[in-house]
Amino acid sequence: MASKDSPPPPIRACLFDMDGLLIDSEDLYTIVTNRILAEHNRPPLPWTIKAQLQGRPGPQAGQIFHSWAQLPLTHEEFVQKQSALQRELFPNTKPLPGVPELLQELKRRGVHMALATSSHRVNYDLKTSHIQHLFEPFAQDHRVLGDDPRIPPGRGKPAPDIWLLALKTLNTTLAQKGEPEIRPEECLVFEDSVPGAESGRRAGMQLVWCPHPELLKVYQGREKEVLAGLTGEHKEDEEQELESTEIEVKQGRRRVGLPGEIDDGWATLLDSLQDFPYERFGIGQRPAL
Template sequence: MAPRTDFPPVRACLFDMDGLLLDTEDLYTLCINIVLEKYGRPSLPWSIKAKLQGRPFPQSSAIFSQWAQLPVSDVEYQAEVSALQQKHFPTTQPLPGVVKLLADLGRTRYWETSAAASKDDSKDKKRVHIALATSSHANNFRIKTTHLTDLFSRRVLGDDKRVGPGRGKPLPDIYHLALSTINAGLAPGEPPIKPEECLVFEDSVPGVESGRRAGMRVVWVPHPMLKQEYAGREAEVLAGRMNEAADEGNRHGDGGNADAEVGELNDGWAEYLESLVDFPYEKYGMAIPPPEVESEPEMQQAAKEPIAAEESAKS
């Protein structure tokens, strides 16, 4: 099919965290492999890891347990892995391009200041709202980000119970919730943001499907080994057609895929990027103010206000 090209400008960017903003994926693998080696099991292959990424804990735990066949209970395994994560997660760092990307998006608040609004060349430029939508729970979030206060000081965190059991990625609920959180905090008179005005940033295949099922545009920035795992099937991944939600539904006995339609191959709603370095804002209709506007009084005041953001964490 011919790809769509008449999209409205992006007004909201919704972010996954692990493997997308932070370099945690290799640390997850390291901790898991230490335990697997202890019990004489093979290292975690990417074919299995790909199925764990992006999913809430109960679902990913069930997949892993079925594959690993460890001689200890799930509770004992989790205790061992958690102890290792406590040791290694504090070393996490932002992935390439992340700090600049978030800073650039944060500066779009400039278009709402009185000085910007009075300029003719600014009247059609819009703020880009941001939200965090991750399956990582609050405790792990704190371990990973305590040393990164500059990056995460403007986030509202919490285990959001509005994402019901079994309703995590690859189903669309978490991104619907992230959008509703942003819309609830819009300035008076600002029209609600529509799903097609949202851009989801994901590294996992279930996450891409979640964004597509939410009716949003998606940027897929996978780990190089994950990209290799899906070589030749990139178009299916970008369309959200890897059947992840159906697989999830089969585990819950509800079909899993009745919430929203997935995309079509090469429909223009999603693209692959190797990294977030030099992100193409103009392609998505986003206008980024120059760095020097941060010194203006209006922006200094705006910087004191929290950016509307929410982590929808696993139950």
């Protein structure tokens, strides 16, 4: 657990969410949902509900949404409409401001990178096939998707498992090269969602929270709770969670599974990924070869 008494070490690895963080797909999800709601004279999806859906695996998000929407559709009918609209809109995704420059600069500076997205393979391909160049800094072995069989059922975000798996993929590559492994506290998680922010903090990692402006309005006055991972998005029993996710970390510097503390210095709120402050995280210039 991070605390004010344990300042964060320099960053060696950056782990990225995708939807709403790297690409504008969160806005497309909203368009898809609102079209279906409008067909049945339902109001548009409010950000108070959308905030609960972001970052979560599809089944969990679906339960939350349907409890609120009360649409006169079977699950199969809704999925059919949703999938048709997603196939139409997802191939139009675009990188968010500052993202291409950030990924290339991190690569140039020698930072290890991995992707950890709740999107399943079909939707991932729809959103990324036309912008594959954007994801070039992520090696295929370092891309973890929401339907990865290595993530136990029910352990998607806000549980920490996906981030720990992304780190494991990096350390597997480093071990093959005979290089020292990366510890969780040397990782910087990039997230836009609140459940994702909590999962990153519960993974024992540092955090950059870069939310949608409308999401930031929902959490106005609670920003510090989000940064510490203290919003209570993870509903499982605390003892059960620790039992299943705690891992040994070299030098005994931290325990995975716990959130952080308010103002512990391990998390940062950014309005945009443009003009990223590399030096704040100990990411220095790498000499040109």
